[in-house]
Amino acid sequence: MKKNHSATLTINNKSYLLPIYKASEGSDVIDITKLYAESNHFTYDPGFTSTASCQSNITFIDGEKGILRYRGYDIEELAKKSDFIEVTNLLIYGDLPNKRQLNKYYKLISKHTMVHEQLLKFFNGFRRDAHPMAMMVGVMGALSAFYQDSLDINDPHQRMTASRRIIAKASTIGAMAYKYSIGQPFVQPDNNLSYSENFLNMCFSVPAEKYKISKVMSDAMDTILILHADHEQNASTSTVRLAGSSGANPFACVAAGVASLWGPAHGGANQAALEMLETIGNKKNVPNFIKRAKDKNDPFRLMGFGHRVYKNYDPRAKILKQTCKKVLKHIGINKDPVLDVAMELEKIALKDKYFIDKKLYPNVDFYSGIILRAMGFPPEMFTVIFSIARSSGWTAHWHEMIEDPVQKIGRPRQLYSGNKKSVYGKKRSTKNTR
Numbered sequence: 134m135k136k137n138h139s140a141t142l143t144i145n146n147k148s149y150l151l152p153i154y155k156a157s158e159g160s161d162v163i164d165i166t167k168l169y170a171e172s173n174h175f176t177y178d179p180g181f182t183s184t185a186s187c188q189s190n191i192t193f194i195d196g197e198k199g200i201l202r203y204r205g206y207d208i209e210e211l212a213k214k215s216d217f218i219e220v221t222n223l224l225i226y227g228d229l230p231n232k233r234q235l236n237k238y239y240k241l242i243s244k245h246t247m248v249h250e251q252l253l254k255f256f257n258g259f260r261r262d263a264h265p266m267a268m269m270v271g272v273m274g275a276l277s278a279f280y281q282d283s284l285d286i287n288d289p290h291q292r293m294t295a296s297r298r299i300i301a302k303a304s305t306i307g308a309m310a311y312k313y314s315i316g317q318p319f320v321q322p323d324n325n326l327s328y329s330e331n332f333l334n335m336c337f338s339v340p341a342e343k344y345k346i347s348k349v350m351s352d353a354m355d356t357i358l359i360l361h362a363d364h365e366q367n368a369s370t371s372t373v374r375l376a377g378s379s380g381a382n383p384f385a386c387v388a389a390g391v392a393s394l395w396g397p398a399h400g401g402a403n404q405a406a407l408e409m410l411e412t413i414g415n416k417k418n419v420p421n422f423i424k425r426a427k428d429k430n431d432p433f434r435l436m437g438f439g440h441r442v443y444k445n446y447d448p449r450a451k452i453l454k455q456t457c458k459k460v461l462k463h464i465g466i467n468k469d470p471v472l473d474v475a476m477e478l479e480k481i482a483l484k485d486k487y488f489i490d491k492k493l494y495p496n497v498d499f500y501s502g503i504i505l506r507a508m509g510f511p512p513e514m515f516t517v518i519f520s521i522a523r524s525s526g527w528t529a530h531w532h533e534m535i536e537d538p539v540q541k542i543g544r545p546r547q548l549y550s551g552n553k554k555s556v557y558g559k560k561r562s563t564k565n566t567r
């Protein structure tokens with residue numbers, strides 16, 4: 134890391150020199166690794182709003198300017214010119230592959246699209262109405278029971294094999310979760326299809342009739358996968374890194390990432406956003422919901438709005454808004470009440486002082502649900518699709534974390550505010566909180 138200059142922290146008239154390292158883009162960092170040892174003080178930052186957990190070369194976000202780049206390439210360019218497997222290769226290896234490397238990578242990934250036959254038994258253990266994310270978490274974690282030849286995290290070849298298995302099988306498992314939830318037979322992967330075509334085919338084809346893959350739909354699916362592939366140190370990626378820092382196997386780490394992504398404040402927001410739009414139901418109800426979103430006493434929030442980093446429009450939402458219109462036009466929906474509600478919500482919110490002051494803009498989850506619903510997916514499948522895409526970012530960060538010479542087990546400290554030493558049986562000064 135390039136040392137820039139230093140910061141001085143003074144505590145009780147004692148000064149501590151903290152090195153500052155220069156970022157290639159974005160904010161520099163103040164190195165506090167020695168602060169506790171020298172000052173007996175921790176830093177305090179719930180939610181890590183001002184804390185860099187690691188050094189990374191993978192993704193850069195500028196929240197003020199609404200910039201998102203994977204390995205230096207703007208997301209707008211990648212969404213237009215690349216495809217999900219090429220973007221996955223870029224995230225993991227660090228630069229765009231040439232034609233030969235890309236063809237080889239397609240073959241390497243497609244070699245792993247099938248799952249062990251015994252994994253099918255896992256699905257039979259779920260209720261049919263289980264949330265598909267429950268199946269995703271369970272089956273992704275269970276992969277570590279079937280692929281013992283790629284669990285040694287100190288062997289680069291095994292690490293690469295494990296990541297290819299995760300990326301290839303994520304879509305097969307996601308499609309199986311969908312088929313299981315609607316009581317239809319599983320559809321085997323078809324390696325003659327692209328990654329996105331294969332996923333749509335595994336979800337929507339049935340033995341009774343051939344499924345005709347539409348290019349508009351498979352292109353839209355590929356765009357969704359590219360846009361959701363990575364996003365710096367978000368909650369689920371940080372979960373994968375933290376789990377990986379203990380030496381846990383990659384399948385278990387990615388299962389932990391799936392679990393974290395499921396939350397409605399994170400990847401679960403696309404399902405919550407569509408359900409919110411459907412609850413609003415009509416443009417004329419929008420002002421009332423905006424009023425509720427601003428009311429401190431009302432827990433209601435505009436799902437699909439706001440972001441920890443973007444204090445400007447999420448560049449992914451801009452791209453998805455265009456994709457949304459293309460998909461709806463393709464299926465002949467000129468008037469979609471839910472899209473009308475979304476556009477009205479966006480129009481009013483972007484003019485409203487509360488949202489402007491708090492810099493709340495539509496995020497990636499605001500439009501993705503409308504597109505996925507138009508494709509025929511139920512809301513419960515939206516976060517599954519997000520987790521399939523993010524499997525490439527999670528594995529890229531997992532590799533980077535393992536190869537980082539300074540990485541060690543993640544173990545944050547705390548500000549302890551609990552009881553002081555107490556004697557068993559003696560009345561305590563603090564009141565019993567039970």
Ligand code: SDX
Pocket residue numbers: 180361363364366367368397398399400402426427433434435436437438439440441442491493496497498
């Ligand atoms: C994703 O981190 C990533 O990169 C995630 C992600 C990725 O690709 O991995 O981009 C994917 O998770 C996108 C975000 C999806 N979540 C939602 O759409 C859920 C709704 N959004 C909020 O829950 C919220 O905006 C968060 C969780 C996204 C961000 O929360 P922060 O950064 O902790 O901000 P905050 O909750 O402190 O909010 C700041 C203020 C608060 O008001 P005050 O306490 O300052 O008075 O803005 C308000 C909040 O009440 N606010 C909202 C709001 N989001 C924030 N008010 C109404 N509606 C909202 N959606």
